[in-house]
Amino acid sequence: MPFSLLKYGLKNDYPFEKDADLPSPTELKKHYDVIIIGGGGHGVATAYYLAKYHGINNIAILEKGYLGGGNTARNTAVIRSNYLTSEGVKFYKESVDMFQGLSNEFDFNIMYSSRGQLTLAHTDATVRSFRQRTEVNTHFGGKTELIDPQQIQELVPTLNMNPADMPILAGLWHIDGATARHDAVAWGYAKGATQRGVELHQLTEVTDVIVENGKAKGVKTNRGEVSCGCIVQAVAGHSSIVAAMAGIKMPITTYPLQAMVTQPVKPFLDPLVSSSALHCYVQQTGRGEMVFGGGSDPYPLYNTRSTLDLKESLLASAVEMFPFMANLKLMRQWAGITDMTSDYSPIMGLSPVENYYLDAGWGTWGFKSTPICGKSMAELVASGGKVPELIAPFAMDRFDEFRQVNEMGATAASH
Amino acid sequence: MKMMNCPLNGLRNISEFVYGGEVKSMPDHVTCSDKEWADYVFYSENTIRVVMEWWFHSPSGYWFIAERHTASDEILNTYDPSERFNERVEFDSAAAVTEEKRA
Numbered sequence: 001m002p003f004s005l006l007k008y009g010l011k012n013d014y015p016f017e018k019d020a021d022l023p024s025p026t027e028l029k030k031h032y033d034v035i036i037i038g039g040g041g042h043g044v045a046t047a048y049y050l051a052k053y054h055g056i057n058n059i060a061i062l063e064k065g066y067l068g069g070g071n072t073a074r075n076t077a078v079i080r081s082n083y084l085t086s087e088g089v090k091f092y093k094e095s096v097d098m099f100q101g102l103s104n105e106f107d108f109n110i111m112y113s114s115r116g117q118l119t120l121a122h123t124d125a126t127v128r129s130f131r132q133r134t135e136v137n138t139h140f141g142g143k144t145e146l147i148d149p150q151q152i153q154e155l156v157p158t159l160n161m162n163p164a165d166m167p168i169l170a171g172l173w174h175i176d177g178a179t180a181r182h183d184a185v186a187w188g189y190a191k192g193a194t195q196r197g198v199e200l201h202q203l204t205e206v207t208d209v210i211v212e213n214g215k216a217k218g219v220k221t222n223r224g225e226v227s228c229g230c231i232v233q234a235v236a237g238h239s240s241i242v243a244a245m246a247g248i249k250m251p252i253t254t255y256p257l258q259a260m261v262t263q264p265v266k267p268f269l270d271p272l273v274s275s276s277a278l279h280c281y282v283q284q285t286g287r288g289e290m291v292f293g294g295g296s297d298p299y300p301l302y303n304t305r306s307t308l309d310l311k312e313s314l315l316a317s318a319v320e321m322f323p324f325m326a327n328l329k330l331m332r333q334w335a336g337i338t339d340m341t342s343d344y345s346p347i348m349g350l351s352p353v354e355n356y357y358l359d360a361g362w363g364t365w366g367f368k369s370t371p372i373c374g375k376s377m378a379e380l381v382a383s384g385g386k387v388p389e390l391i392a393p394f395a396m397d398r399f400d401e402f403r404q405v406n407e408m409g410a411t412a413a414s415h
Numbered sequence: 416m417k418m419m420n421c422p423l424n425g426l427r428n429i430s431e432f433v434y435g436g437e438v439k440s441m442p443d444h445v446t447c448s449d450k451e452w453a454d455y456v457f458y459s460e461n462t463i464r465v466v467m468e469w470w471f472h473s474p475s476g477y478w479f480i481a482e483r484h485t486a487s488d489e490i491l492n493t494y495d496p497s498e499r500f501n502e503r504v505e506f507d508s509a510a511a512v513t514e515e516k517r518a
Contacts, residue, residue: 240461240462241462241463244462249454250461251458251459252459252461253461298430299434300434300461301488302463302485303487303488305488307417399453399457400450400454401453402453
């Protein structure tokens with residue numbers, strides 16, 4: 001808990017009146033050292049760490065809509081590191097560690113809630129893959145255990161142990177699993193970055209990227225042209241389209257991912273529960289609402305519409321897992337646009353254009369990586385293009401060299 | 416429920432169909448470079464406009480081509496692939512090359 005919260009709790013005045021808001025909008029300057037395209041969690045985190053650790057604060061974050069209004073606001077706020085590949089586990093483990101300290105660092109409550117995440121196995125093959133994930137996770141210092149049906153029942157007494165006639169054989173119990181208020185993460189980073197001199201320009205759309213002799217020189221926006229030292233692209237959901245402005249083709253296909261939430265009920269579900277075979281994950285928010293998520297839509301689309309098909313299939317699975325939830329009423333359904341790579345790992349690092357850095361391909365695993373991705377991208381930018389070891393395996397040219405990072409543990413709802 | 420017009424079976428429920436990727440021209444896998452092959456397999460335009468795509472009607476096992484807008488999801492046209500592809504692509508040339516090397 002941020003200590004200032006306690007201090008202000010004992011005072012009469014409204015706590016954050018002085019610095020409640022972000023700075024008022026200013027005119028765009030002619031030149032910035034760094035331009036970050038996209039004012040979501042990743043973009044503002046990169047700016048924050050550049051300003052905090054590397055003393056670079058002549059930065060403009062250019063955001064088409066508003067701060068954290070894209071996929072930062074549309075994910076289901078799951079934080080975990082129980083992936084499969086060494087590269088993935090190492091990377092996400094650092095992220096989980098950083099998330100734990102964010103509220104104190106920001107002096108702003110991100111509502112981090114360490115609840116544990118439980119993934120259910122219904123087949124022997126899944127149990128084997130869980131055993132492997134347990135070992136990989138433990139090796140890199142994560143807290144993950146393989147647990148049996150009796151332990152599962154003790155953890156989640158309301159769970160149907162034979163959903164859709166597929167008995168639960170074992171569970172991957174990820175003790176570090178958590179949630180946080182996703183908007184607050186973006187706000188915390190934005191506040192920290194702007195206090196250090198970073199400019200956040202909302203309603204500023206990049207319409208073209210200026211590339212001369214294979215070098216990124218600046219951008220054209222709806223508010224005029226701006227030159228820069230380098231560009232970081234952090235636009236989940238539209239990576240291919242923005243990269244195309246710089247003449248870069250990406251190994252990405254864009255799918256919608258839908259989620260939905262019910263009316264609030266009394267707290268009954270502490271861990272985040274997901275089933276590998278039913279392609280469904282269920283969690284209860286701090287407000288008591290039930291959040292459901294599943295797999296991506298079956299075909300690509302740049303659209304955040306909701307479909308009846310998904311409601312039917314996802315809720316059928318959710319009701320199999322928790323039969324009494326059939327009586328709950330659905331409150332909202334929404335979608336995010338996810339940039340999927342074929343190996344379910346992100347793309348971070350250099351691009352074919354000099355001084356143009358990529359932070360893309362975040363599919364359905366972007367939110368949980370926000371702190372470590374921002375920190376790593378900041379290191380990359382500050383060093384002038386020296387790729388940190390942690391993110392080296394995620395370079396885009398891995399596809400050209402057939403060196404993919406096959407991340408089977410990428411989505412909580414599959415494999 | 417969204418419907419799609421299958422050139423073979425007429426108007427059917429979208430859940431009966433499987434998406435098969437953008438229609439791209441395949442480089443010659445025997446002579447092309449690794450980069451060209453990677454480009455064909457992994458990279459795509461992935462943009463917002465009307466795109467020509469492969470689709471599969473799963474119950475009848477039938478592949479066809481659809482023209483669809485990638486933001487509005489409007490399906491403008493569907494037709495049999497024979498309208499675009501009228502030559503058979505042989506995949507055994509790689510085997511032939513290895514045979515030659517052995518000989």
